Amino acid sequence: MFTPPISRSSTSSRSSATAGYGVSSYGPSSPAPSSPSLASSLLSSSLGTSPLTNTLSSSVRRHSIYGTEDRIVLDLGSFYLKCGFSGEPRPRHILQVSGQVQDHQRTGACDEACRKEGLFSPLHDIAIEEEDLPRLEAALKHHLFRMYYQLLLTDPRQRKVIVCERPLWPMPLKKLLMRLLFDHFQVPSISFAPSHLLSLMTTGSTKGLVIDCGHLETTILPVFDARPLFPYVASTVRAGKFLSKRLRRLLLTYASVSTHGRPIVESMLTDEAVEEIKTRLLFASPFRPMRGASDNSGAGEDEDEDGMGDSGENWMRDTSAATDVEIRLRTSSGESLDLLIPGWVRERAAECLFDGDEDAPSITQIVLDTLLRLPIDLRMPMAENLLLAGGTAQLPNFQSRLHQDLIRTLQEDREVQGKYASLSALVDTLLFVDGRDEQIRVFQPSCRAWVGGSLVGAVKTNGPEVTRAQYDGTVPDWLASPPTPPSDGPGREEGAGER
Incomplete structure (x- = not known):
């Protein structure tokens, strides 16, 4: 994980996210370029080349690393939490937020002795039930505590927060996140910004x-x-979840243990193993293979819940040219196994997305x-x-x-x-x-949404902001009163407001 060193020199600071990406954003200040910028030219023409001009120019382009004007940018997903300071070109840390935190349920407090434990599972599902809230609150409290006091090393009471919000975020998750940030960590304010808009901002x-x-x-x-x-x-x-489910079924059916040649059993494929195979070995076929008449005739008769049946897998296997790959994985019992994964599984597993x-x-x-x-x-x-x-x-x-x-x-x-x-x-x-x-x-x-949030914080602009003094337990929700679509459009997708 990349953790940039922080210089204690008073002239060093984090550069803006709009600066050159090939130049290091940390460390002592580099010499001024030979060709002056437009801002420097304007300052020179109006104020001359006095030391005051150089000091003013430096203060415009950089600020002290000990300041608190930089905001905390959070991008919370179902598996990972991206966090860092605004004005930076990449997240400082990417935390894995899957699993459970049992210590919070026993002691009710979070300290440096807390450890995450449990299965490799998403932090939340699309629909959050009432009985899931205690577990979700314990996990969020633990990960936010670790983010502030062990990774970012900053006081949450002194920095505003920008949250990258998905448009269909579950409302219980949004309420819980605001309550923890305001009541438990006492942040000054929270700004919610649409993640899709933030992603688009990174392209200009x-x-x-x-x-x-x-x-x-x-x-x-x-x-x-x-x-x-x-x-x-x-x-x-x-x-991703739909793809992981289909990949697991394909591995159980067609993959094998290379050292013994025996098929794979369910206990060998942990969630971590499936995720590793998905991220390291899978790829999408650059073209959609054409089905023959014989393949189409049997389509729909033996389809499974993934939308693919035996006939579909047969033509996928016949039209793939990918090579078989061996990968060493560790099972839940600690045993290391070399799995032989067919090449057509690597190439055609992602067909379920299309x-x-x-x-x-x-x-x-x-x-x-x-x-x-x-x-x-x-x-x-x-x-x-x-x-x-x-x-x-x-x-x-x-x-x-x-x-x-x-x-x-x-x-x-x-x-x-x-x-x-x-x-x-x-x-x-x-x-x-x-x-x-x-x-x-x-x-x-x-990381596009996080980078967009960093850019928003750097230029000191954001969406609706809720301060701690204004917080009364309610959260802003665009679904409460969505804008009316034009007459020639049917409006938003049916059922979207039920989230």
Whole structure:
């Protein structure tokens, strides 16, 4: 984990997130560049080249590391918590927040002796029940205590907080987080900022269709003129958790122990092992293989809950050219095993994200459905500025595969006058923001929302802010009174307000 050293020199400080990324943001101040900046030229013309000018210029560009004007930026996910100070180009720390914290339930207090224990499981689910709140409160209290006093080494009472908020966050989680920050840690204020808007800000654009592929769900939200269009939000459960479930079933069926050749049993595949295999070995196929007539004839007869049956897996296995890979994993009993994973499983496991049905539409379907629901004059700007965010979007070839699926679906519907025939004019305009500069990514999709929050804190702007004095137990919620969509759009997705 990257922990930058902090110099005690009075002239050192953290540089802005908008500074050059190739230069170290920490350490003693570097010599001034040979060519003066525009701000320096204006100061020189008005104040001359006196020592006062140099001091004023330095104070404008840098501030003391002992100041408290930097805000704490939090990006809380179901598996990881990203934290750091505003104005920095990357999170200081990424904490794993899965598991349980039993010590809080026994003692009711958090100190340096607290340790996380329990299974590798998400911090919360899409729907939070009443009986889950005590466990969730204990876990959040523990991780926030560790973040403030052991990692960031700062007093929470002196720094404001910016929270990167998902549009479909469970309301009990939001209320619990605000109550802990205000009552337990006594932070001065909390600002909630939409994570999709923050992700888009890292590209320098104010309009686009942001696709956040997380662990629990994939959420799509259009943003125009730096305003999130909440009535058009859409989501699907085909995300990281859905992929992990399908990968586990494929491994139990087709993988084997290479040293003995025996099949894998359930006890060998822990949640940590499945997550490691998913992040290290899986990739999305860059193209969708064509099914033969014989494969289509049996489709639907033996499909499982993932939407793939034996016939679907047969044609996946026949159309894959990926190599088999061995990986050493440690079981729950502490035994080390060498697993042989077929190459077609590595390549085709992610097909469940691009093949959907009525109950769980694919990512391709919800992207096109969102474009179809938008007003006509907004479709072109959204199609020209597609952006991926979230950890699941970091699968190799994920972006190129989604791009190909979008184009292919529009082309097929144009020929048969299908559901998306009215969007056929967008085929040549579908572009991803990251795909314009030879796939160069300055920021990883999993950290985009945090970097956007850091930028918001650096320029001293934010969304609605709730101070500790104003806090009365209620939390701001855009779902309480969402803006009315235009007449030619059906509004936000049905059931979205039930979260």
